Amino acid sequence: xxxxxxxxxxxxxxxxxxxxxxxxxxxxxxxxxxxxxxxxxxxxxxxxxxxxxxxxxxxxxxxxxxxxxxxxxxxxxxxxxxxxxxxxxxxxxxxxxxxxxxxxxxxxxxxxxxxxxxxxxxxxxxxxxxxxxxxxxxxxxxxxxxxxxxxxxxxxxxxxxxxxxxxxxxxxxxxxxxxxxxxxxxxxxxxxxxxxxxxxxxxxxxxxxxxxxxxxxxxxxxxxxxxxxxxxxxxxxxxxxxxxxxxxxxxxxxxxxxxxxxxxxxxxxxxxxxxxxxxxxxxxxxxxxxxxxxxxxxxxxxxxxxxxxxxxxxxxxxxxxxxxxxx
Numbered sequence: 001x002x003x004x005x006x007x008x009x010x011x012x013x014x015x016x017x018x019x020x021x022x023x024x025x026x027x028x029x030x031x032x033x034x035x036x037x038x039x040x041x042x043x044x045x046x047x048x049x050x051x052x053x054x055x056x057x058x059x060x061x062x063x064x065x066x067x068x069x070x071x072x073x074x075x076x077x078x079x080x081x082x083x084x085x086x087x088x089x090x091x092x093x094x095x096x097x098x099x100x101x102x103x104x105x106x107x108x109x110x111x112x113x114x115x116x117x118x119x120x121x122x123x124x125x126x127x128x129x130x131x132x133x134x135x136x137x138x139x140x141x142x143x144x145x146x147x148x149x150x151x152x153x154x155x156x157x158x159x160x161x162x163x164x165x166x167x168x169x170x171x172x173x174x175x176x177x178x179x180x181x182x183x184x185x186x187x188x189x190x191x192x193x194x195x196x197x198x199x200x201x202x203x204x205x206x207x208x209x210x211x212x213x214x215x216x217x218x219x220x221x222x223x224x225x226x227x228x229x230x231x232x233x234x235x236x237x238x239x240x241x242x243x244x245x246x247x248x249x250x251x252x253x254x255x256x257x258x259x260x261x262x263x264x265x266x267x268x269x270x271x272x273x274x275x276x277x278x279x280x281x282x283x284x285x286x287x288x289x290x291x292x293x294x295x296x297x298x299x300x301x302x303x304x305x306x307x308x309x310x311x312x313x314x315x316x317x318x319x320x321x322x323x324x325x326x327x
Contacts (some may be wrong), residue, residue, distance in 0.1 A: 026283050027064055027091045028057075028091075029198040031084030033104055035070045035077060035097035035227035040253070044095065044271045051240075051275020057282060070100070072202060072228040074172045077103035085111065095271075097227040098124055098175050105137060107110070109156050112287045113137045116274050118144030118225045118265070122291060124175050130292040131301060138287040140273045142265030144225040144250045145270050148180050149187035151263050155220045156191050156299070157318055158261065158307075159246050160218025164194045168209060169224040172201045203232055223249040225264075233257060242326040246310055255301040260310065266297045299323040 034041065049059060057063040066087055068080035074097075081103045084092055088204050092108070094100040094115045101115040105126055113136055115126065121141060127133035130141075155165065167184045169177040181197050188195035197215050213221060221230050221240065229236060233251060237259035240247040249255075250264035273293050281287055303326040307314050317327060 012273055014126065027062060029066055029087060029089045030278060030282075031065045031087060031089035032065060032067045032094055032095060033070075033081055033084060033100045034068070034233040035072065035074055035100050036095070037071050038067065038069050040231045040233070041095065042266055044174050046047050047271040048093070048095075048278075049267050049276040051272040051277075052279050054272075054276055055279025055283065063282075064278075072231060074099040074170075076132040078107065081107040091281050093274060093278055095274075097173075098229060099173050100227070101126055101137070101139075102175070106228050109136055111312045113139075114274055114277050114287065115139035116270055117141050119176055119179060120145070123179070127292060130294065132288070133290070133292055134288045136287055138290040138292055140270045140276060140277070140293045140295060142267075142270050143298055144264050145176060145179055145183075147221065147263060147265075147298060148224065149183050151222050151250075152184055152187045152193070152195075153191065154261065154263055154318070155222060155246065155248045156193060158312060158314060159220050162193070162246070163195065164216060164218050165220040165222065166196045166213055166216060167222045167224060168198050168200060168229070170201055171199045173226050173228075174185065176225060178244040186223060199286065201228070203235065206232075206235070206239060207238040210245070213243065213245055219246050221247040223247060225250050225253075233259070235252045241306065241309070244310055246312060252299065252301045252324070255303045255306075258303065258306060260303055260306045260312075262299075262301045264298060265295045266299060269297055270295045296320065301326065 010044050059065050070076040077100050085108055092104045092113045094104050095115050104113045123125045126137050167262040169180050171177055186196055200209050233254040234257040237254050237257040241258050246260050252262050255262040300322045301324045302322045
C-alpha cells in the first residue's frame with residue numbers, strides 16, 4: 001500500500017467515531033419551574049423522577065433537568081421562565097404553583113408545559129377543557145383548593161366552640177387567593193362562623209399574621225393552598241404550636257412537623273403522573289391531546305399529640321376517618 005493511500009485510510013478511520021458521535025441525538029432537557037425552595041421538594045422530585053423512569057427516562061443517563069426556584073417570590077417567575085426558554089428546554093414542568101404555570105404559559109406558546117396544580121386550570125385560563133386541553137399545556141390537578149371548605153368544616157368539627165376562625169392566603173397569588181377567599185367565606189356562612197381573611201406574601205409577614213390572630217381572638221386557622229406556605233410548612237407548624245392556634249393545612253408535612261391537621265390530595269400519585277406525562281411528551285405526544293388528570297384521592301392526617309397539647313379531644317368519628325394518626 002502506498003504511503004499516501006495509508007494516510008488517507010487512517011484519516012478516514014479516525015473520523016468514524018466523530019461521525020458516529022455527530023449522529024447521536026442530543027440529550028433532551030427538561031426545565032422545572034417552581035415558586036418554592038429546593039429542599040422541601042426532595043420527596044416530590046423523587047416521585048416525579050419515578051414517573052419519568054416509567055417512560056424510559058433517567059436523569060443523567062438520557063435526560064438533563066434544569067431547575068429554577070423562585071424561593072417564595074412569585075415576581076421572579078417570569079424571568080426564570082425566560083431563562084428556561086433561552087436554555088431551549090424540550091418541556092417545562094411547573095411544580096405546584098399556579099403563578100409558575102401562568103408565567104410559563106405567558107412565556108411560550110410552543111414549548112410543551114406540564115403543570116401540577118391545586119386549582120382549576122380552566123378557571124385559571126391555562127387550558128380550554130380538562131378532556132381536551134388544546135394548546136401546549138396539560139398536567140395534573142389535585143383537590144387542594146376545591147377541598148378548602150372541607151378543611152374549614154373539619155376544623156369546626158374538631159373545635160366546635162370556635163365562632164371566629166381565620167384563613168391565610170397569599171395576595172401575590174391572586175387566582176388562588178380570590179378562589180379560596182370566596183369559597184371559605186361561603187362555607188363559613190353556612191357553618192355560622194365569623195371568618196377573617198389574613199394575608200402573607202413572605203415569611204416576614206408571619207409575625208403580623210399571628211399577632212392578628214390574638215387580637216381577633218380566633219379559635220382556629222385554615223392555611224390556604226400556596227407554594228410559599230408549602231415550603232414554609234415547618235415554620236408555620238411551629239408558630240401554630242407556639243401561639244396555641246388549632247390549624248389545618250393541606251400537606252402531611254405540616255402535621256408531621258407539629259401542625260394539628262392536614263387534608264389534601266395525594267402528592268405521590270400526582271407527581272408520578274406529572275413525570276409520566278413529561279416522558280410521553282418527550283416521546284412525541286402532544287400536550288393538547290393529553291387530558292388533564294384529576295387526582296381524587298384525599299388524605300386526612302391528625303397529630304394527636306398536638307391535639308392533646310392544645311387541650312382538644314378528637315371526636316372518635318373524626319379519628320376513624322383519619323388516614324393517619326400521629327401520636
